[in-house]
Amino acid sequence: MAMNLTYKILKAHLREGELAKGRQIGIKIDQTLTQDATGTLAYLQFEAMGLEKVRTQLSVSYVDHNTLGDGFENADDHRYLQSVAAKYGIYFSRAGNGICHQVHLERFGAPGKTLLGSDSHTPTAGALGMLAIGAGGLDVACSLAGGLFYLTAPSVVRVELNGRLRPGVAAKDVILYVLSKLSTRGNVNKVLEYRGPGVISLSVPERATITNMGAETGVTSSLFASDAATAVFLKAQGRFKSFKKLEADQGAVYDEALDIDLTRLVPMAAAPHSPGNVVKVKDIAGLKVDQVAIGSCTNSSFKDLMTVARMLKGKKVHPQVSLVIAPGSRQVLSMIAANGALKDMIDAGARILEATCGFCIGNGQSPATESVSLRTSNRNFECRSGTASANVYLVSPETAAAAAITGKIVDPAAMTSKNYPRFKLPERFVLDDSMIVRPPKQRQAIQIARGPNIGQPPKGEKLSNSLGGRVLLKAGDKVTTDAITPAGTRLKYRSNIAKYAEFVFEGLDRDFSKKALEAKAKGEAVFVVAGLSYGQGSSREHAAMCPMYLGVRVVIAKSFERIHAANLVNFGILPLTFSDENDYQKINNQDELSIEGIFETLDKDGPISLFNKTANVGIKLTYSLTSREKNILKAGGLLNYVAAK
Numbered sequence: 133m134a135m136n137l138t139y140k141i142l143k144a145h146l147r148e149g150e151l152a153k154g155r156q157i158g159i160k161i162d163q164t165l166t167q168d169a170t171g172t173l174a175y176l177q178f179e180a181m182g183l184e185k186v187r188t189q190l191s192v193s194y195v196d197h198n199t200l201g202d203g204f205e206n207a208d209d210h211r212y213l214q215s216v217a218a219k220y221g222i223y224f225s226r227a228g229n230g231i232c233h234q235v236h237l238e239r240f241g242a243p244g245k246t247l248l249g250s251d252s253h254t255p256t257a258g259a260l261g262m263l264a265i266g267a268g269g270l271d272v273a274c275s276l277a278g279g280l281f282y283l284t285a286p287s288v289v290r291v292e293l294n295g296r297l298r299p300g301v302a303a304k305d306v307i308l309y310v311l312s313k314l315s316t317r318g319n320v321n322k323v324l325e326y327r328g329p330g331v332i333s334l335s336v337p338e339r340a341t342i343t344n345m346g347a348e349t350g351v352t353s354s355l356f357a358s359d360a361a362t363a364v365f366l367k368a369q370g371r372f373k374s375f376k377k378l379e380a381d382q383g384a385v386y387d388e389a390l391d392i393d394l395t396r397l398v399p400m401a402a403a404p405h406s407p408g409n410v411v412k413v414k415d416i417a418g419l420k421v422d423q424v425a426i427g428s429c430t431n432s433s434f435k436d437l438m439t440v441a442r443m444l445k446g447k448k449v450h451p452q453v454s455l456v457i458a459p460g461s462r463q464v465l466s467m468i469a470a471n472g473a474l475k476d477m478i479d480a481g482a483r484i485l486e487a488t489c490g491f492c493i494g495n496g497q498s499p500a501t502e503s504v505s506l507r508t509s510n511r512n513f514e515c516r517s518g519t520a521s522a523n524v525y526l527v528s529p530e531t532a533a534a535a536a537i538t539g540k541i542v543d544p545a546a547m548t549s550k551n552y553p554r555f556k557l558p559e560r561f562v563l564d565d566s567m568i569v570r571p572p573k574q575r576q577a578i579q580i581a582r583g584p585n586i587g588q589p590p591k592g593e594k595l596s597n598s599l600g601g602r603v604l605l606k607a608g609d610k611v612t613t614d615a616i617t618p619a620g621t622r623l624k625y626r627s628n629i630a631k632y633a634e635f636v637f638e639g640l641d642r643d644f645s646k647k648a649l650e651a652k653a654k655g656e657a658v659f660v661v662a663g664l665s666y667g668q669g670s671s672r673e674h675a676a677m678c679p680m681y682l683g684v685r686v687v688i689a690k691s692f693e694r695i696h697a698a699n700l701v702n703f704g705i706l707p708l709t710f711s712d713e714n715d716y717q718k719i720n721n722q723d724e725l726s727i728e729g730i731f732e733t734l735d736k737d738g739p740i741s742l743f744n745k746t747a748n749v750g751i752k753l754t755y756s757l758t759s760r761e762k763n764i765l766k767a768g769g770l771l772n773y774v775a776a777k
Contacts, residue, residue: 158280174269187278208583230461243358261358293330295395300545427458442553449481450539494620592704592769601657652683667696
């Protein structure tokens with residue numbers, strides 16, 4: 133039977149289950165990546181498994197999130213991560229070497245391999261024909277230990293690309309168009325597979341922009357075939373040995389289809405406050421802009437920054453605009469420094485930042501009150517920039533550069549073909565891996581560095597057959613993991629769960645953590661109720677781990693996003709959905725709830741009966757749990773489950 137590319141890779145890595153859409157399968161993971169905001173807990177959890185080394189083909193620990201050194205905590209985390217990497221056989225990419233997704237694409241990614249990363253934008257590597265998936269740190273820790281990664285065999289969407297992009301229209305506009313069609317919800321357990329005659333016109337960096345931001349649709353992964361463009365990129369990176377041609381079979385079957393004529397696309401923008409709030413740039417043209425931020429793992433490649441530099445060359449940044457630019461990697465920074473593009477940016481008035489995530493996660497460059505910020509990053513959730521009243525728009529580097537010069541949103545496609553900067557990838561990138569530390573051969577004597585901020589991962593309590601307690605938070609739709617556990621200045625506490633838990637839901641209820649701990653001390657279960665797409669955004673397992681620490685035992689929502697639902701299970705929190713979404717109205721904050729006979733219900737796959745004592749009403753709840761996930765919940769989380777096995 134003809135197979136699509138997704139299922140060809142899944143079949144090659146299948147170790148458990150039946151490869152049929154909707155069935156749970158276990159696959160072998162070839163490579164893993166972590167970053168410093170999620171890596172510390174992932175490695176602490178791996179340490180708890182008692183192994184002498186990792187059991188993957190390749191694992192890389194990146195430092196790219198918390199690099200400002202605001203307090204001792206960040207530096208302590210980095211020292212811990214470097215010592216753990218050396219101890220267990222993991223490559224370590226030092227602070228300043230670049231953003232994990234950009235560096236992994238450049239130096240490690242390989243067609244046909246599987247990659248699991250503790251970051252939701254891990255699918256970036258799908259640009260090379262990898263099956264790359266974002267997950268919680270505990271799932272990554274299990275893969276480090278040689279365990280399988282469990283997922284639902286996905287439905288695959290064929291995204292057919294025809295034609296080629298016109299001048300001024302970029303790969304960012306492709307994925308924004310996809311978001312306008314698919315939205316940010318309703319795409320759980322799907323993979324986007326890009327194919328068609330238009331694909332060959334897109335370079336690997338352009339494909340990476342598309343696969344990276346596919347995460348905002350909520351799909352499991354996105355990928356392209358490994359073809360001539362892949363070969364060119366890997367050869368330029370000095371890694372042609374990693375290349376192999378890989379594509380879908382002729383006549384491959386897909387579950388859905390989306391056809392895109394690249395020639396007809398126009399510049400797009402995601403308006404506040406969602407990546408799915410997509411509009412045409414021409415429809416918001418003329419809007420005054422206060423800040424422009426270019427970079428992040430979505431748009432910080434050599435190709436992106438060379439385009440920006442050529443647009444800025446000989447011009448000046450508008451006096452009312454702050455322009456900041458963050459290269460995606462040390463390789464990119466080195467190359468634009470050597471060829472003069474960096475000077476063109478600086479001469480124009482740009483401020484150059486570290487090759488890190490930085491402004492994308494709210495670490496610096498918070499915009500002014502009620503200002504307009506254009507960013508090339510992938511998320512514009514409210515408050516994520518660090519300024520609650522700011523209006524953040526997501527755009528291509530071309531649209532961003534044009535706004536930096538003019539001081540307002542303009543359509544870059546309105547530029548004439550004659551003046552539009554065209555760019556071709558170099559035949560050879562600058563290769564210098566001196567900031568990637570290889571693990572030593574002799575590791576027995578290595579001591580792991582543990583500063584005072586390095587805690588221990590909390591263990592969950594076994595699930596009780598009956599639960600009773602109060603609703604301590606009722607939230608609306610699209611609650612993001614940023615809203616559950618904030619980023620920005622709070623990131624430095626991610627290694628210290630007791631401290632980080634103090635800030636859970638702080639933007640929705642400042643007293644949530646205090647009230648939750650009080651309820652936990654009384655032996656009461658804490659319930660959280662939410663609307664659609666609960667857990668959008670980052671893969672951070674802290675958004676489940678910290679609520680678990682505070683005593684949250686059940687989250688009831690209209691729907692969940694894939695990674696967060698898996699993280700809730702991993703930390704022993706029962707994720708339940710309303711059988712009838714209208715029942716959401718039957719529960720209010722502070723209502724007293726109870727659930728009886730949980731084990732018997734789960735064993736029979738029946739609906740769970742919840743009783744709202746305050747409203748004196750019964751409510752039917754459903755769930756989407758495999759037998760394995762039910763056992764994990766009963767054990768009190770994945771760490772307990774693995775330890776018992």
